[in-house]
Amino acid sequence: MFTRAIVRTPAPSLTEGLTTASLGKPDYTLALQQHAAYIAALQTCGLAVTLLEPDPAFPDSCFVEDTAVLAERLAVITRPGAPSRQGEQQRVAQALRAFYRPEQIETLLPPGTLEGGDVMRVEDHFYIGLSARTNAEGARQLIAILEQHGYTGSTVALRQVLHLKTGLAYLEHNRLLAAGEFIEHPLFALFHRIPIAPAEAYAANCIYVNGTVLVPAGYPRTRAQIEAAGLPVLAVDTSEFRKLDGGLSCLSLRF
Numbered sequence: 021m022f023t024r025a026i027v028r029t030p031a032p033s034l035t036e037g038l039t040t041a042s043l044g045k046p047d048y049t050l051a052l053q054q055h056a057a058y059i060a061a062l063q064t065c066g067l068a069v070t071l072l073e074p075d076p077a078f079p080d081s082c083f084v085e086d087t088a089v090l091a092e093r094l095a096v097i098t099r100p101g102a103p104s105r106q107g108e109q110q111r112v113a114q115a116l117r118a119f120y121r122p123e124q125i126e127t128l129l130p131p132g133t134l135e136g137g138d139v140m141r142v143e144d145h146f147y148i149g150l151s152a153r154t155n156a157e158g159a160r161q162l163i164a165i166l167e168q169h170g171y172t173g174s175t176v177a178l179r180q181v182l183h184l185k186t187g188l189a190y191l192e193h194n195r196l197l198a199a200g201e202f203i204e205h206p207l208f209a210l211f212h213r214i215p216i217a218p219a220e221a222y223a224a225n226c227i228y229v230n231g232t233v234l235v236p237a238g239y240p241r242t243r244a245q246i247e248a249a250g251l252p253v254l255a256v257d258t259s260e261f262r263k264l265d266g267g268l269s270c271l272s273l274r275f
């Protein structure tokens with residue numbers, strides 16, 4: 021069960037955030053409304069939400085998931101691979117000190133880079149995507165830290181997606197939403213995979229929060245597949261964050 025989440029209000033500089041999409045610039049006012057609705061959805065799922073102030077120096081800083089990897093007895097402060105995002109993690113690290121003891125907080129060091137969007141937890145194991153943002157040294161450091169704290173980790177080489185969780189979401193009880201390169205990936209062969217249609221690939225980035233699956237609004241086929249698996253869903257509109265390659269998982273740290 022999660023009890024808390026950390027989120028960060030988008031700054032007006034959000035419109036200058038990194039993207040590989042060709043969907044135009046986000047509408048800042050609408051992004052703020054969607055962010056507020058996202059917080060409300062987390063609260064509906066029982067989470068106490070800590071809201072951090074916006075920082076215009078970091079256009080992508082609302083995507084807090086990339087700045088830390090969290091577990092019950094461990095908080096790892098990451099080192100984002102995108103140069104424009106290096107530094108975002110300092111404010112999140114400060115916030116996490118309210119919830120973790122000093123000996124439970126670890127920090128990734130150069131030359132390692134790693135973004136939390138590349139990390140998918142399954143029970144006490146953490147899959148780590150090797151991507152344009154997460155390098156082998158960052159993954160090596162994270163696995164060493166995880167093992168010191170009683171967890172395990174392993175790497176997954178990514179071919180097409182920005183982050184591992186761009187194409188995968190673990191829905192507990194061995195259920196895995198999978199899009200694109202992950203639908204047939206041998207590393208995930210033992211999971212019950214729910215394949216996402218190419219036209220709805222963005223919707224692979226769902227989050228399971230205390231028995232409910234938050235799904236992006238506007239992807240009816242994916243929603244129906246999750247409901248058919250017996251899971252309640254809550255749709256949240258993330259259209260403005262999609263324009264920056266951002267999704268539901270990216271917008272919070274849940275712990």
Ligand code: GLY
Nearest residue numbers: 037038039080264
């Ligand atoms: N716009 C989010 C990212 O590229 O990290």
